[in-house]
Amino acid sequence: MALLRNNNTLPLFETSKASLRHRLLMSIALWIPRYERCSCKECEVFSGIFGNAFWHQNLSHTMHHWLNKQSTRILPMAAFPHLRKICNSGFIVDSKGNNSYLIHxxxxxxxxxxxxxxxxxxxxxxxxxxxxxxxxxxxxxxxxxxxxxxxxxxxxxxxxxxxxxxxxxxxxxxxxxxxxxxxxxxxxxxxxxxxxxxxxxxxxxxxxGGCETCGRTVCAMELIYHFLYL
Ligand SMILES: [Zn+2]
Ligand SMILES: [Zn+2]
Known part of the structure; x- marks a missing residue:
């Protein structure tokens, strides 16, 4: 679970100091299929982990640059185990996997x-x-x-x-x-x-046609997690 520990972050900058496991995760993220490819490395890593979050043609160059080079310098990893529980449940659950929101x-x-x-x-x-x-x-x-x-x-x-x-x-x-x-x-x-x-x-x-890409990304990330835990 080393990569997903609380307070652990994934540096997205190419120049950032990244551990071997982080570099491995980033290079696997680059392989994951997605709708749109990009010439920006940080954008590629980000959309490998989450899936494409936006259509590139809708963003100005300035916004794209700010997003990838200034705004999202590091990716907090602590939320991923919780996100995985939500994805597997199909609706929002708390960090322990309990249905504690939709019932109220x-x-x-x-x-x-x-x-x-x-x-x-x-x-x-x-x-x-x-x-x-x-x-x-x-x-x-x-x-x-x-x-x-x-x-x-x-x-x-x-x-x-x-x-x-x-x-x-x-x-x-x-x-x-x-x-x-x-x-x-x-x-x-x-x-x-x-x-x-x-x-x-x-x-x-x-x-x-449902959330195919989303599902594929989650499956691929599951594989990565298992690989990195072992
Ligand atoms: Zn991009
Ligand atoms: Zn969002």
């Missing part, structure tokens, strides 16, 4: 907005579909909305060059409407909504 929907008495990328990568739009459905069911008195923005993947929704025009207006309008007290978008109560409830039960994104 009453604690989440607030409005929510879900924004998914329509050009799916890393996570599928299904995640926001299910979260929105969960909140509409358990907190029907609050405003819950979901938007799928065409052409975006995952983190490019927030750091993309066009985010201020394509994405942020959805956030601003949601905050405004929630503050104005226009909370209820669709009330999931009573007989009249049973048809709507049925429609929500169907997954509108069946054609996306």
């Amino acid at each position: 929907p009453k604690r989440m008495a607030l409005s929510t907005l879900y924004i998914s990328g329509g050009r799916s990568l890393l996570v599928t739009p299904e995640t926001s579909f299910l979260a929105n459905k969960y909140m509409k069911l358990h907190q029907p008195g609050f405003r819950h909305e979901r938007v799928v923005v065409d052409g975006f993947g995952h983190s490019d929704l927030l750091i993309g060059e066009e985010s201020s025009k394509e994405v942020f207006p959805h956030i601003i309008s949601h905050i405004r409407l929630a503050e104005e007290g226009k909370n209820v978008v669709m009330i999931s109560k009573g007989k009249s909504c049973s048809k709507a409830a049925l429609e929500w039960a169907a997954d509108p994104y069946q054609g996306y």
Whole structure:
């Protein structure tokens, strides 16, 4: 477990001092299949570990440079055992693997907005579909909305060059409407909504083919972990 100990970090800079195990992990990460390849070594290591988090064409050169050369200098490894438990469970669990969050929907008495990328990568739009459905069911008195923005993947929704025009207006309008007290978008109560409830039960994104790359990355990382533990 040496690599995944608490407070252990993976230096992403090529010039950084890295242990043999870290260098090994980085070179294995470079082999892992992904949607987009990049000429930047740090970006390649990062997307080998997580999968591509954004579509490159949506980021400016300045943002890409800042992200890889200034922002993410080191990668904390302590979260990975927890992330693995979440991935294996298929929903959020605590660090011991217990379902201790989703059983308390009453604690989440607030409005929510879900924004998914329509050009799916890393996570599928299904995640926001299910979260929105969960909140509409358990907190029907609050405003819950979901938007799928065409052409975006995952983190490019927030750091993309066009985010201020394509994405942020959805956030601003949601905050405004929630503050104005226009909370209820669709009330999931009573007989009249049973048809709507049925429609929500169907997954509108069946054609996306699931989270194949994500699954592949997790499987590949599992193999790496086993290899490094031995
Ligand atoms: Zn890149
Ligand atoms: Zn993310």
